Amino acid sequence: MQWRTQNEEETRIIGECVGACLLPGHMVALIGDLGAGKTCLTKGLAKGLGVPDQYEITSPTFTLINEYPGRIRLCHVDAYRLDNSRDMADTGFEDFFNAQVVVVIEWAERIRDILPEGTLFITFAYIDDTTRGLTFSGDEGLIQAIKEKIVRSGLSYV
Numbered sequence: 001m002q003w004r005t006q007n008e009e010e011t012r013i014i015g016e017c018v019g020a021c022l023l024p025g026h027m028v029a030l031i032g033d034l035g036a037g038k039t040c041l042t043k044g045l046a047k048g049l050g051v052p053d054q055y056e057i058t059s060p061t062f063t064l065i066n067e068y069p070g071r072i073r074l075c076h077v078d079a080y081r082l083d084n085s086r087d088m089a090d091t092g093f094e095d096f097f098n099a100q101v102v103v104v105i106e107w108a109e110r111i112r113d114i115l116p117e118g119t120l121f122i123t124f125a126y127i128d129d130t131t132r133g134l135t136f137s138g139d140e141g142l143i144q145a146i147k148e149k150i151v152r153s154g155l156s157y158v
């Protein structure tokens, strides 16, 4: 599934649709360069998960993992500063795999080999200053549910 967003707000809306469809234990891998829109999408996803508005979602570049309460607890990971998945394993990250939380990972390509089966991948392409291409892959049922949500949100399919 592919979408094209024309501005930050549209990427956030897509994130909100993703968040609304997630269940405990889901893992979302975000792939894309700096400025692609990973954190922007995560802000919407947090909203869709019911994280209260008072929490500001920022890239956990230095803290590695930020956690937020919500309908489902959100663990927001940034793998940017990791050299490889061994570093990530050292953090006890794998404890999350069966946990009752949702895990969202920026720069997930750096730890691709330890991502569990069933991970939802969202890959960002920088098209121009304000346009991004978002490609979804992973669990077909989940992707279909997200697609229906996005269509209902009023975003046009491009």
Ligand code: ADP
Pocket (backbone or CB within 6 Å): 005, 006, 007, 008, 009, 010, 011, 032, 033, 034, 035, 036, 037, 038, 039, 040, 041, 059, 106, 129, 130, 131, 132
């Ligand atoms: P990342 O976490 O991938 O480094 P951010 O979400 O922090 O990226 O930043 C994305 C930047 O791109 C923001 O400055 C945002 O305003 C800008 N932007 C422009 N167009 C879009 C779009 N269609 N979707 C998301 N962000 C966009």
Ligand code: MG
Pocket (backbone or CB within 6 Å): 038, 039, 059, 106
């Ligand atoms: Mg970021």
